[in-house]
Amino acid sequence: MTAVLQVSGLRKAFGGITAVDGVSFEVREGEILGIIGPNGSGKSTLFNCVLGQLLPSSGEIRVDGRRTTGMRPCDLNRLGVSRTFQLLQVFPQLTVRDNLILAGQEHQGTMWSRLCGRADAGLGEAVDRMIAFFNLSHLAAEPAGNLSYGQQKLLDVALAFMAGPRLVLLDEPAGGVNPTMLAHLRERLQAYHAERKATFVVIEHQMEFVMALCTRVLVLAEGRIIAEGSPHDVRCDPIVIEAYLGH
Amino acid sequence: MSRPAALVLVVAAGLAVVAPFWLKPFGVYQLSMWAVLTIAAIGLNLTLGYAGQVSLAQGAFVGIGAYTVALLTLAGCPFALAFVAAGTLCFVIGWVLGYPALRVQHHYLAFVTLAFTTLVFLVLRNEEWLTGGTYGINGILRPSFFGFSTAKPVSFYFFCLSVLTVLSLATWWMLRSPWGRAFLALRENPIRAASLGLDTRRYTLMAFAIGSSLGGLSGALYAPLVQFIEPGSFALGLSFNVLLMVIVGGSGYFLGPFVGALVAVLLPEWMRVAQGYYLIIYAALVMVLMALCPSGILGLVERAANALSGTRKATPALDPKGVEP
Numbered sequence: 001m002t003a004v005l006q007v008s009g010l011r012k013a014f015g016g017i018t019a020v021d022g023v024s025f026e027v028r029e030g031e032i033l034g035i036i037g038p039n040g041s042g043k044s045t046l047f048n049c050v051l052g053q054l055l056p057s058s059g060e061i062r063v064d065g066r067r068t069t070g071m072r073p074c075d076l077n078r079l080g081v082s083r084t085f086q087l088l089q090v091f092p093q094l095t096v097r098d099n100l101i102l103a104g105q106e107h108q109g110t111m112w113s114r115l116c117g118r119a120d121a122g123l124g125e126a127v128d129r130m131i132a133f134f135n136l137s138h139l140a141a142e143p144a145g146n147l148s149y150g151q152q153k154l155l156d157v158a159l160a161f162m163a164g165p166r167l168v169l170l171d172e173p174a175g176g177v178n179p180t181m182l183a184h185l186r187e188r189l190q191a192y193h194a195e196r197k198a199t200f201v202v203i204e205h206q207m208e209f210v211m212a213l214c215t216r217v218l219v220l221a222e223g224r225i226i227a228e229g230s231p232h233d234v235r236c237d238p239i240v241i242e243a244y245l246g247h
Numbered sequence: 248m249s250r251p252a253a254l255v256l257v258v259a260a261g262l263a264v265v266a267p268f269w270l271k272p273f274g275v276y277q278l279s280m281w282a283v284l285t286i287a288a289i290g291l292n293l294t295l296g297y298a299g300q301v302s303l304a305q306g307a308f309v310g311i312g313a314y315t316v317a318l319l320t321l322a323g324c325p326f327a328l329a330f331v332a333a334g335t336l337c338f339v340i341g342w343v344l345g346y347p348a349l350r351v352q353h354h355y356l357a358f359v360t361l362a363f364t365t366l367v368f369l370v371l372r373n374e375e376w377l378t379g380g381t382y383g384i385n386g387i388l389r390p391s392f393f394g395f396s397t398a399k400p401v402s403f404y405f406f407c408l409s410v411l412t413v414l415s416l417a418t419w420w421m422l423r424s425p426w427g428r429a430f431l432a433l434r435e436n437p438i439r440a441a442s443l444g445l446d447t448r449r450y451t452l453m454a455f456a457i458g459s460s461l462g463g464l465s466g467a468l469y470a471p472l473v474q475f476i477e478p479g480s481f482a483l484g485l486s487f488n489v490l491l492m493v494i495v496g497g498s499g500y501f502l503g504p505f506v507g508a509l510v511a512v513l514l515p516e517w518m519r520v521a522q523g524y525y526l527i528i529y530a531a532l533v534m535v536l537m538a539l540c541p542s543g544i545l546g547l548v549e550r551a552a553n554a555l556s557g558t559r560k561a562t563p564a565l566d567p568k569g570v571e572p
């Protein structure tokens with residue numbers, strides 16, 4: 001299998017603190033990789049480096065073999081790398097529909113064609129399908145800010161999927177979501193994964209969610225990878241248990 | 248758009264067409280000033296209301312546009328060409344002024360643009376060889392098109408109204424295109440927008456440039472309207488005034504600038520009876536409006552319309568069917 005994402009020797013230091021310390025891993029096509037670790041272990045910094053939000057101190061990132069270190073988030077996204085954020089990030093005053101059109105419109109045409117072309121950028125049908133996929137059809141014309149937290153979370157994920165990305169990085173998708181909604185979200189993620197053969201990387205605290213969703217898990221502690229394997233193996237690894245519970 | 252709103256719009260448009268026929272010349276002048284300043288406010292509403300970039304430089308762009316047209320037409324250049332030149336020049340300067348907006352936001356950006364306005368004022372005042380300094384520029388001619396002169400107040404008013412109509416339609420077109428959505432995204436959440444492939448840098452600069460360009464076009468009409476320009480007209484006061492129009496009318500509402508400019512142009516005249524107190528009353532009114540309804544007059548109208556219609560939909564977020572698959 002080919003690697004969609006290759007991270008090698010990634011290091012990020014903030015002054016004297018090294019948040020990510022020489023991390024290397026690969027994400028293979030079609031897998032759902034979980035990244036877990038205690039608070040402050042460098043998961044989010046790792047994500048932000050991969051996604052161009054932060055410039056790594058050293059190391060290299062490749063997407064489909066192409067070097068992307070230091071690339072701007074918008075250019076990375078147009079290469080097919082999409083993400084969700086730890087905290088909700090939708091556009092509250094835009095309707096659900098407009099949120100989704102926005103998520104797709106920059107992936108086609110030029111600045112000029114977007115000015116002169118159709119208001120929905122020709123994405124009407126694709127948006128309807130995505131809205132239906134996440135059971136949000138009855139809310140399509142509603143400003144996103146009027147949705148419940150769980151519905152906004154679904155919309156957030158839908159935004160990340162809208163442009164048909166090659167790789168999706170999900171930052172704590174289960175955070176603050178109630179169990180019913182969480183089961184629904186997981187089921188939708190799995191359905192999308194099965195349908196599109198998409199590749200996911202998931203940062204998550206909620207162990208059950210990770211166990212149920214991920215095919216492989218990396219464990220990060222103090223900026224380093226301390227364990228890797230199937231969800232079950234990782235859970236039983238004494239090093240992992242120690243990292244979580246302390247010395 | 249709802250039916251009553253469309254009706255109000257049609258009536259307002261009709262009034263704008265018939266009003267000059269029973270107004271005295273000064274009234275027509277005021278109405279022309281409204282049309283001219285509305286264009287500047289539309290520009291700022293684009294930059295601030297839609298794209299969320301604070302700017303205190305709109306008055307300076309009106310000034311740049313006004314001086315460009317005054318100097319060019321007095322040098323014998325046809326008005327149409329000078330008009331386009333004013334818009335283009337302000338587009339370029341606005342684009343450059345947008346660069347700080349890529350680094351700083353909110354009140355810091357306000358200060359950067361405020362400094363720019365002061366700079367433009369100083370250039371207009373001190374570079375006498377070009378601008379005539381504090382003496383300003385006199386005798387700016389109103390244009391003629393195909394033998395049809397706009398020298399009379401009423402004909403110049405209709406000229407301004409036509410330009411306003413064309414520019415509003417163009418802006419409306421742009422705002423309903425994917426660009427409009429991108430501008431809103433820039434205002435609401437630039438980081439998320441970038442993560443969805445939006446080139447936030449390019450859209451920010453574009454919002455600044457187009458907004459400034461509209462400021463310049465407003466100035467291009469301002470000069471032949473007043474026929475005498477001097478640097479003081481384009482100092483900070485005008486920038487604040489245009490900002491006030493956008494905020495009072497309703498920032499982020501398409502029709503906000505029209506209402507805001509009407510208030511800013513007419514209210515001081517109507518309150519002339521209050522003599523020295525008029526500024527105090529005006530200021531108090533603005534403060535009350537901002538406290539009660541920060542989204543401006545159109546925000547207030549929207550709230551009132553929602554309350555009156557009484558048929559508000561149940562909030563879907565509370566609909567139990569909404570949550571479960």
